[in-house]
Amino acid sequence: MNECHPALRFRFCPYCGSPRFTWDGEKSHHCADCGHKLYTNEVGAVIAVITNAEGEVLFVRRRFNPAKGTLDLPGGFIDLGERAEDAMRREVMEELHLRVTRADFLCTLPNTYVYDTLMYHTIDIVFHCEVEDWSALRADDDATECRFLPLENVDVEAVGLDSVRRLVGMLKQGEIKIK
Ligand SMILES: [Zn+2]
Known part of the structure; x- marks a missing residue:
């Protein structure tokens, strides 16, 4: 263990x-x-799969450990009393300064996350998000940079967190489809 x-x-x-x-x-x-x-129960977290008109996915680079410096998708933990969809919108605003205009539930993924030598069992709730106004886009907060990548060009092994790596792999293989 x-x-x-x-x-x-x-x-x-x-x-x-x-x-x-x-x-x-x-x-x-x-x-x-x-x-x-x-x-000990699963702790709720959210992941945003944000696509542009070309179907490319918006990736960020992690500012902090765990997996500092690796490729990631925007997201984070749900605060006490907060709805998952509101947490997703808050995290996307904090990390990318973008307002999500449409969100569809995609799937959930259990994961573990070590913070300050304590392992948290998380459940990542994944949304496919659309954005209309990209003018404010810049990486902030937990993200050091952001960029759109076509899924076929993404090296799944460059994604640092287990559940996000699994998610990107499933999106790439078409096991999870985004409309
Ligand atoms: Zn006691």
Whole structure:
């Protein structure tokens, strides 16, 4: 098991502080002293597949770890109480200064994401997005650069995050179709 997995990282009960806090081998910890059960669930995240009129996909380069410097698609974590479609629009605005005018749900992809030596189990919710006004386009926030690439020219291995790499591979193979 990965050393960053919550099974190994969470060693004390968050309720009573007891070290008799054990992982069930599947999805939760249990405290032998106060009885608290702590579930580890998938954390929601969004990915935006933004295409232009030529059908090229807008890629960004990651500013931060994990996978700093690799090719990526715009997106990020959903905030508490936020709708996934609003998170997608917020992330696209933050990273690219673009307003999404139309979005269609494409698929979801489970993934793991290590941040500060703790592994998060994520569920990436993928949208196909259209934009009408490109005039403000520039990379910002978590992205160092952005560019349109025809899918057939994209080296799937240059994509840093597992779920995004799988997604780009599936888009390239036509297993997931964008209208
Ligand atoms: Zn406890």
